[in-house]
Amino acid sequence: LARKLAVVNQKGGVGKTTTAINLGTALAAVGRKVLLVDLDAQGNASTGLGIDRAKRDRTSYHLLVRASTVGATIVPSAIPNLDIIPASVELSGAELELVELNPPQRQLDEALRPVMRDYDFILIDCPPSLNLVTVNAMVAADAVLVPLQCEFFALEGLSQLLSTVDRVRRTLNPKLEVQGIVLTMFDRRNRLSEQVADDVRAHLGAKVYDTIIPRNVRVSEAPSHGRPALLYDHRCAGSQAYIQLAGEMLRRERQR
Amino acid sequence: LARKLAVVNQKGGVGKTTTAINLGTALAAVGRKVLLVDLDAQGNASTGLGIDRAKRDRTSYHLLVRASTVGATIVPSAIPNLDIIPASVELSGAELELVELNPPQRQLDEALRPVMRDYDFILIDCPPSLNLVTVNAMVAADAVLVPLQCEFFALEGLSQLLSTVDRVRRTLNPKLEVQGIVLTMFDRRNRLSEQVADDVRAHLGAKVYDTIIPRNVRVSEAPSHGRPALLYDHRCAGSQAYIQLAGEMLRRERQR
Ligand SMILES: Nc1ncnc2c1ncn2[C@@H]1O[C@H](COP(=O)(O)OP(=O)(O)OP(=O)(O)O)[C@@H](O)[C@H]1O
Ligand SMILES: Nc1ncnc2c1ncn2[C@@H]1O[C@H](COP(=O)(O)OP(=O)(O)OP(=O)(O)O)[C@@H](O)[C@H]1O
Ligand SMILES: [Mg+2]
Numbered sequence: 001l002a003r004k005l006a007v008v009n010q011k012g013g014v015g016k017t018t019t020a021i022n023l024g025t026a027l028a029a030v031g032r033k034v035l036l037v038d039l040d041a042q043g044n045a046s047t048g049l050g051i052d053r054a055k056r057d058r059t060s061y062h063l064l065v066r067a068s069t070v071g072a073t074i075v076p077s078a079i080p081n082l083d084i085i086p087a088s089v090e091l092s093g094a095e096l097e098l099v100e101l102n103p104p105q106r107q108l109d110e111a112l113r114p115v116m117r118d119y120d121f122i123l124i125d126c127p128p129s130l131n132l133v134t135v136n137a138m139v140a141a142d143a144v145l146v147p148l149q150c151e152f153f154a155l156e157g158l159s160q161l162l163s164t165v166d167r168v169r170r171t172l173n174p175k176l177e178v179q180g181i182v183l184t185m186f187d188r189r190n191r192l193s194e195q196v197a198d199d200v201r202a203h204l205g206a207k208v209y210d211t212i213i214p215r216n217v218r219v220s221e222a223p224s225h226g227r228p229a230l231l232y233d234h235r236c237a238g239s240q241a242y243i244q245l246a247g248e249m250l251r252r253e254r255q256r
Numbered sequence: 257l258a259r260k261l262a263v264v265n266q267k268g269g270v271g272k273t274t275t276a277i278n279l280g281t282a283l284a285a286v287g288r289k290v291l292l293v294d295l296d297a298q299g300n301a302s303t304g305l306g307i308d309r310a311k312r313d314r315t316s317y318h319l320l321v322r323a324s325t326v327g328a329t330i331v332p333s334a335i336p337n338l339d340i341i342p343a344s345v346e347l348s349g350a351e352l353e354l355v356e357l358n359p360p361q362r363q364l365d366e367a368l369r370p371v372m373r374d375y376d377f378i379l380i381d382c383p384p385s386l387n388l389v390t391v392n393a394m395v396a397a398d399a400v401l402v403p404l405q406c407e408f409f410a411l412e413g414l415s416q417l418l419s420t421v422d423r424v425r426r427t428l429n430p431k432l433e434v435q436g437i438v439l440t441m442f443d444r445r446n447r448l449s450e451q452v453a454d455d456v457r458a459h460l461g462a463k464v465y466d467t468i469i470p471r472n473v474r475v476s477e478a479p480s481h482g483r484p485a486l487l488y489d490h491r492c493a494g495s496q497a498y499i500q501l502a503g504e505m506l507r508r509e510r511q512r
């Protein structure tokens with residue numbers, strides 16, 4: 001049965017999409033079958049995996065509002081073992097439509113049931129907010145993976161995020177846990193990065209991955225070629241870090 | 257009468273809050289009376305201006321859902337001529353409450369009317385989405401100011417943002433225009449920055465500010481001290497760029 005992870009953080013630009021794409025690719029590269037669900041109206045995960053706008057016919061929006069079966073939304077990516085459910089702009093209006101469905105928070109969970117046996121991992125890339133779309137992802141997920149940019153504003157939002165996870169666990173999804181916190185865009189030259197990393201480890205200890213994702217320009221160039229960093233330049237520091245992260249994640253999953 | 261600018265971009269982490277805080281401070285420093293409205297549930301603009309969590313009693317959330325007068329929400333900042341309406345976490349649920357008010361899109365516009373004569377500029381810091389809260393900001397505003405990070409994913413979202421501005425102008429606020437696009441986190445060492453800047457100027461010409469905000473670590477350190485970069489280190493490249501941006505903005509406003 002697929003292990004479902006929601007990649008969440010309401011702070012914008014912290015590396016959610018980049019982590020979902022590259023971690024997904026690294027897991028697929030070691031033979032795990034992976035489904036990436038793009039839940040962000042911007043559709044960055046779909047673009048980063050080279051899915052043409054023309055192929056985003058049936059999307060995660062249609063899935064959420066029950067306008068499509070999950071089978072009709074799944075598109076293979078250029079990477080073996082990695083499929084994606086693309087996103088579309090209609091997602092930015094999804095909150096007001098979800099609220100009319102019953103129950104509004106469980107639409108994604110129910111919609112993904114038919115494909116649970118087809119994948120080892122389902123990664124859900126969330127938008128930068130704690131709205132009903134993100135809550136749907138947290139209800140469908142077994143755990144949350146939190147990319148955390150090594151910056152002050154990103155640190156400030158962490159307690160709000162963790163208390164939302166607690167609330168969803170208490171009221172909607174008792175199995176939901178924090179799978180891990182991944183430090184991203186770490187810059188060795190910048191004292192602030194070090195301070196944030198130390199601060200987070202002091203508060204959250206073993207929940208914080210050992211693997212740190214460095215700031216690395218090749219990572220931000222890759223999406224303009226429609227390819228994950230792992231394919232665009234697998235030798236670069238960013239790609240190597242995501243390969244290491246996948247390894248550490250699989251170890252954590254075995255020890256569960 | 258105050259000139260109202262909504263600082264918008266649904267892409268996360270592009271420098272909306274940093275621009276609202278530092279542009280607001282630079283305008284206040286040259287004698288303009290400025291009100292900063294923090295519309296993001298994360299409350300980063302409130303923190304970046306050193307507003308204690310304890311002082312965020314009546315917030316922009318209360319203003320939106322008509323639970324407070326505007327006068328009761330305004331808090332002076334440590335900077336002369338700069339006031340702020342702080343944000344609170346309840347904003348992440350505001351969309352579902354706004355929908356029950358009539359008309360849902362004009363709540364902020366109506367709420368700000370009583371203070372229009374008290375300020376020269378009102379800057380509205382928006383959350384990273386195109387939801388009803390951001391639409392409220394676009395309906396209240398005379399123009400939008402768009403911070404654009406010099407990265408590929410940020411460029412991808414620009415056309416969606418500009419078509420949303422067009423839609424709001426056609427249906428809700430005929431005066432709404434694009435005041436300008438500010439290139440942020442520009443890194444001279446990174447070819448991608450140059451490519452994005454050239455691309456945006458080719459498409460949008462004079463709408464793009466001449467002033468470019470460089471990536472500058474002092475800018476990202478300032479919020480942890482609760483002070484704008486202009487006060488934390490006014491000689492750094494980031495602060496100087498925001499001072500220059502304020503000057504260019506005032507020139508644009510005079511030429512209107
Ligand atoms: N390790 C890295 N090194 C350099 N750039 C990075 C790295 N990770 C991500 N980026 C870049 O930083 C920007 C933000 O990353 P990304 O879009 O993945 O964040 P996000 O959290 O998904 O954003 P949003 O909140 O808008 O969904 C992107 O332009 C991306 O290419
Ligand atoms: N010119 C700059 N140089 C270096 N760091 C910067 C610069 N501008 C902003 N930052 C940092 O980048 C991060 C993102 O900026 P900011 O929070 O202002 O973006 P935002 O668009 O308001 O994000 P959100 O979408 O979450 O509201 C912050 O940690 C900020 O301190
Ligand atoms: Mg994203």
Ligand SMILES: [Mg+2]
Nearest residue numbers: 272273296300
């Ligand atoms: Mg912000």
